[in-house]
Amino acid sequence: MSLIEKIKKESLTGRSGSCFPTHLKWEQLKNRDGEKYLVCNAAEGEPGVHKDKYLIENHLDEVLEGIDATMAFLNISKGFFYIKKKYHNLFKDQLEEKLRDKNLEICLKEDRYVAGEETAAINSIEGNRAEPVQKPPHPTTSGINGKPTLVHNIETLYTIGKINNDSYDKKRLFHLAGDIENGGIFFLPEEMNISEILKETDNYPDFEFIAQIGGGAGGIFVKKDNLSIPCQGVGFIKIFKKDQFDFISKLEELSEFFIKGNCDKCTPCREGIYRINEMIKKDSFDIVILKEIIFALEKSSYCPLGEVAARTFKSLIEINEN
Amino acid sequence: MKIKINKKEIEAREGETILEVAKREGIKIPFLCNHPDICVTGSCRICIVEVKGKERYISACSTKVEEGMEIETKTKGVEKVRRMNLELLFSQHKEECDDCVWNPGCKLLSLAREYGVEINRFEDRKDHYPDLRFGEAIDFQSSKCIDCRNCVEACDEQNVSFLKMEEKNDYYEVNPDKDRGCVYCGQCIIHCPAGSFESVGEFEGVAKLMDENNDKEIVFQIAPNNDKEIVFQIAPSVRVSIGEEFKMETGVAQTGKLVSALKEIGADAVYDVSFAADLTTIEESNELVERLKEDKLPLFTSCCPAWVRFVELYYPEFIENIATTRSPQIISGGVIKEFSKDPENTVVVSVMPCTAKKHEIKREELTLKNGRVPVDYVLTVREVGWLLRRKGVDFPNLKESSFDNPFGEVSADAVGYGVSGGVMEAAVRHVFATVEDKEICERIKEREEFDTSVAGNKIRTKKVSGLGNSAKVLEELKEDPHRYDYVEFMACPDGCIGGGGQPIPTSREINKIRRKGLLEEAEKGKHCFTFQNESVKKIHKELKDRRDLFHTHYSKKDGPQEITEI
Numbered sequence: 001m002s003l004i005e006k007i008k009k010e011s012l013t014g015r016s017g018s019c020f021p022t023h024l025k026w027e028q029l030k031n032r033d034g035e036k037y038l039v040c041n042a043a044e045g046e047p048g049v050h051k052d053k054y055l056i057e058n059h060l061d062e063v064l065e066g067i068d069a070t071m072a073f074l075n076i077s078k079g080f081f082y083i084k085k086k087y088h089n090l091f092k093d094q095l096e097e098k099l100r101d102k103n104l105e106i107c108l109k110e111d112r113y114v115a116g117e118e119t120a121a122i123n124s125i126e127g128n129r130a131e132p133v134q135k136p137p138h139p140t141t142s143g144i145n146g147k148p149t150l151v152h153n154i155e156t157l158y159t160i161g162k163i164n165n166d167s168y169d170k171k172r173l174f175h176l177a178g179d180i181e182n183g184g185i186f187f188l189p190e191e192m193n194i195s196e197i198l199k200e201t202d203n204y205p206d207f208e209f210i211a212q213i214g215g216g217a218g219g220i221f222v223k224k225d226n227l228s229i230p231c232q233g234v235g236f237i238k239i240f241k242k243d244q245f246d247f248i249s250k251l252e253e254l255s256e257f258f259i260k261g262n263c264d265k266c267t268p269c270r271e272g273i274y275r276i277n278e279m280i281k282k283d284s285f286d287i288v289i290l291k292e293i294i295f296a297l298e299k300s301s302y303c304p305l306g307e308v309a310a311r312t313f314k315s316l317i318e319i320n321e322n
Numbered sequence: 323m324k325i326k327i328n329k330k331e332i333e334a335r336e337g338e339t340i341l342e343v344a345k346r347e348g349i350k351i352p353f354l355c356n357h358p359d360i361c362v363t364g365s366c367r368i369c370i371v372e373v374k375g376k377e378r379y380i381s382a383c384s385t386k387v388e389e390g391m392e393i394e395t396k397t398k399g400v401e402k403v404r405r406m407n408l409e410l411l412f413s414q415h416k417e418e419c420d421d422c423v424w425n426p427g428c429k430l431l432s433l434a435r436e437y438g439v440e441i442n443r444f445e446d447r448k449d450h451y452p453d454l455r456f457g458e459a460i461d462f463q464s465s466k467c468i469d470c471r472n473c474v475e476a477c478d479e480q481n482v483s484f485l486k487m488e489e490k491n492d493y494y495e496v497n498p499d500k501d502r503g504c505v506y507c508g509q510c511i512i513h514c515p516a517g518s519f520e521s522v523g524e525f526e527g528v529a530k531l532m533d534e535n536n537d538k539e540i541v542f543q544i545a546p547n548n549d550k551e552i553v554f555q556i557a558p559s560v561r562v563s564i565g566e567e568f569k570m571e572t573g574v575a576q577t578g579k580l581v582s583a584l585k586e587i588g589a590d591a592v593y594d595v596s597f598a599a600d601l602t603t604i605e606e607s608n609e610l611v612e613r614l615k616e617d618k619l620p621l622f623t624s625c626c627p628a629w630v631r632f633v634e635l636y637y638p639e640f641i642e643n644i645a646t647t648r649s650p651q652i653i654s655g656g657v658i659k660e661f662s663k664d665p666e667n668t669v670v671v672s673v674m675p676c677t678a679k680k681h682e683i684k685r686e687e688l689t690l691k692n693g694r695v696p697v698d699y700v701l702t703v704r705e706v707g708w709l710l711r712r713k714g715v716d717f718p719n720l721k722e723s724s725f726d727n728p729f730g731e732v733s734a735d736a737v738g739y740g741v742s743g744g745v746m747e748a749a750v751r752h753v754f755a756t757v758e759d760k761e762i763c764e765r766i767k768e769r770e771e772f773d774t775s776v777a778g779n780k781i782r783t784k785k786v787s788g789l790g791n792s793a794k795v796l797e798e799l800k801e802d803p804h805r806y807d808y809v810e811f812m813a814c815p816d817g818c819i820g821g822g823g824q825p826i827p828t829s830r831e832i833n834k835i836r837r838k839g840l841l842e843e844a845e846k847g848k849h850c851f852t853f854q855n856e857s858v859k860k861i862h863k864e865l866k867d868r869r870d871l872f873h874t875h876y877s878k879k880d881g882p883q884e885i886t887e888i
Contacts, residue, residue: 129487129494134364134384264494267367268403270469271410275444289443296406299379299399300367307378 003073004030006163015155015172016041016118017214017233022156028140029074029148037144038071038079039125042087042154043109043116046215047257049236051173052084052154054185056091060098063154066161067104074150079104082121085111113217113261114305118151120263131263132303174231176203178212178239194237195227208242210319217257218308220315223322247320251313252280258309266302273297273309290317325391340382340393341369351395352404352433354411354515355470356383358829359815360479365470366515367407368433371395379403405437413444415516416451416465421525422517423704423826429515454498456484457884459506459522459681466518467496473510473519480509480789480813482632498885503635507628507789507813508677508822521677521823525708528701551668554584555593555654556725559675559740559818560703562840566825567707568717572832573839578722580673584706585723587713595672597729598654599625599736599748600858605647605872606745607752610808614779618642619807620799623745625649628678628813628822630876632789637796638878646873650739651679652688654729655696656871657861661728671699673706675740675821678813691870702823731857737844741837742787742817743767746810748852750774750783755853763850771806787812787820 001009008023029036040063044052055063071079081099085108088095095106107125109115115130122143124130143149152160155173162168171187180203188197194213198204205224212219214233222229231237255277264270272293279285290313298310325334327349334343339362344351353369356362364384371382374392379400382393394400412434419425434441451465474496477485484504488497496518498504511519561577570576581592602625613621624630624645633640648656651672659665672679682688683697690696701709710717724730735751738744747767754760757777766772772783784806786795792811799805814820816833819840849855865871 134381260492264469265363265365267365267407267410267468270493271414271447272406274447275410275413278444292402292406293410295399296367296403296410300370300381300403300407302364302367302381 003069003160003164007160010163010168010170012156012159012163014153015159015234016116016153017218019232022152022160025140025150025152026074028138029076029150032148035078035147036074036076037147037149038067038074038076039118039121039144039149039151040067040079040081040104040154040157041116041118041121041151042081042083043121044084044087045109045113045116045261046217046219046234046236048177048216048238049175049234051175051185051235053087053090054173054175055154055158056083056087056095059158060091060094062161063158064098064102064161065164066157066159068102069164070150070152070157070160071103076150077103080125080144081106082109082125083107084109112263113258114263114303117303117305119303121151122149129263131265132305134302172235174235174237176201176237176239178237179209179241179244180205180239191230193228193230194222197231197237198227198239203239205239205241210240210242210245212236212238212240217254217261218312220311221319222315223319247316248280248285250316252277254309254312254316255280258305262305262309263303266300266306268293268297269301269306269309272306276313287317323387323389325387325389325393327393328395334387336387338387340371340380340385340387340391343387344382344395349395351382352436353383354429354433355468355472357472357513357515358831360472360475360513363471363475366411366468368404368411370400370403370407372397372400401437405439408433408437408439409441409443411468412439412441414447415468416446416449416463417441418463418466418517423511423520423524424517427826428517453888455522455886455888456498456504457506457681458684459677460504460508460510461520461522461524461888462496462498462510463518463520464496466516467514468516468518469495470515471496472513472515476509476513480505480507481636481793482507482789485510500885503631503879503884505628505631505635505789505813506678506681506822509814511677511822512824512826512828521680521702521705523680524702524705528705528709529712549667551590551662551664552588552671553591553593553658553662553668554589554671554673555595555598555651555658555697556580557595557651557672557674557676557679557740557818558599558737558744558844559821559824559836559840560673560706561843562740562819562836563675563703563824564706565718567703567710570718573835573837575839575843576717577843578724579717579720580706581723581725582720583710583715583717584673586715586720587710591726592723593654593658593729594725594732595650595654596732596736596739597855597858597861598650598657599739600733600852600855601653601657601862601872602647602650602739602745603735603748603752603852604858604862605653606645607749607756609645609647610749610753611757611776614776614781614807619781620803620805621645621808623749623810624874625739625745626678626812626814626818627676627682629789629792629811631678631681631879632792632813634876634879636793640796640799641876641878644876646875648688648872648874649679649682650736651700652682652696652874653872655683655698656690656694657865658729659690659694659696660865660868660871665694669699670697671701672697673703674700675703675818675824676700676814677702677822679823685874687874703825704823707825728857728861731849731855732847733849733852733855733858734844734847735850735852736855737847738767738841740818740840741767742812743769743785743810744817746772746783746785746808749808752852755851761851781807783808783810785810785812787817788815789813
């Protein structure tokens, strides 16, 4: 069985949180001739999440195996290792040593949340400001310098390596954080729901709590009676003690994060999030305006970041209202 | 392919955007940041529409049609989001509506009315943002900017890249690059949807000049105690665009009405700068012939001040190639004062399609040897429109008048200075007439390049408009200095008809109509060629030894010190 068939059989989906079927991306690239590029996305923009870091620190060889297998199978001549600056500082020597003989160029990610988005990453690799571009065309059709480009999360490539050497055990990485005893990174079965994950890792709180799942910014907030869902977004669960959870200060913190992390291109994201932050700073919270802004953000932002931010804000309002 | 917009079946072509199809079909989708000559940025999120099968709304300007697409342009949700996005845009845009280049045609305000938007729902985020002045020509009111980046692209397109995006306090915003210089072409003004840019004087300068109590220089208020002679001079292209200021048909010349209108507000005389364009043709043709003899080619035209400044700032190695002949407005002003009975009390006001002309009149080297400045004020077409409206002039219903003499006789070639190719054509025709004693009737200005021979020498002429294109030609000339012998350069796309001082909106599409209109108007005149214009020849003969009236010089310039906060 060829690698693409194995990937299809395993129903592998992107680990960035988008959950896009990996084999479909491959199909688009497979039969294209000429120059093609691979981007290993280790930008890890979600605050508090360290799974990419964990992979670089502990499983770089397996990641590189996945990269090699992907490039060989799809006949890709050049790859880019797109990495958060902070991680590069930490693992510079290891990376340089291991990447030395490979056709893999290290590119540093700007410290901005949106820079992790795939089209923004391509812009950044091309030497431009990391700003998203409207799709279609998708990167698989027109990516770096207009050439077909495959962008995969580092964990996806790590998993491809495992599938390639038949050691894939249907597990993915979960980062557990917050008010729990046994935080850290775990390899757990993909289909596990939040509640099971917490129990399996002996982290299920014995107090009233709120969980944020999928990322420290782009992750949604859920109450403990809604934990029978699988983890959406990146593998990340953070637990907050309910009596210490302040809706308003969370809203402030997140709006500040998105103001710093967005690209300032479109109106709802640039101005809308500013207004959310302003209403808290000026102590003039208005739920009607807040919901109107979130609706505009969700429906009309230029890139998915606005939608992600809106989803987070919406979940926050929901747990606050119920 | 077939698509549906608001349930109506429509035939669309592959590659078209939803907005393009809708425009063609007469279906209104509101938009703000989209300018036909600028790459789509899709940033304002006003032209959003709902597409069946898609959760999120998409921008009609940046999305191409697909087979079977079902589009709804005004669902409740879409209208709700448009309203919020408009309110958010207004929240970063400080309203100064009475003093805006978009008034009375402001898209923001008309959308606000249409959608029942509360324009002050939020406090102005940019209230404390500065007003910046570039040289003495362009003002940037950053508190009005809605971050669409059109100006940056227009400036990049001009190869000037004086405006750039800059990260400041968590925002990525338009700022001037302190290491570059502005050429004052004003393309930022005509590409900005929010009126953030204007030329210096729009419109507070005009208002000040109108003020009766300002007894120092009562320019537009002809009071009994005013002993000044107020003289207006009109650039060739203005006649074909001034009507747009009064919602008259685009591209239809309103020469006679403009003369009447200026007389009505008190002008003592209204002259046609085209007569000085004929003088420019004579002088520049002489330069071409001289340089041909001395083998000092290529020669570049000099009538566009933004182009001249572009060379002075960014291509100083080509300064020697620019004709020393002064621009028509400067020659015109100088000659008018020369012929005036009381030059000290003659005030020359130019009406120009241009913002760089405001800078040009301040150039010290243009002061005449008797200490006079040729031109005292420059008004853009927009400013004259504003002035006439303020004065209550019923422009569309005015009777027509003729330009005043002795400068009223002009050639079609001179009026053609208003379009790209006009100067090249006039000069080449004049050289032929004087050196070879032959008439060239072919419309050279319609050609990009024109090869011919004069006195046994082959010459290759070229027209180019837009500074981006100009830079390309200069790069070609760096490679091969003999590629062209005579090049007409115009800073603005399509020449003066697309100038930064023209009515808003201005676009390449509108320029085409203006071009056609101007050339039709030009041909209505008595003469086709400069050499047929006896009155200009007479004036030239009389003054030809006055080098200070006709020629100037240039020097390398630095940009950085030209930004001031106002």
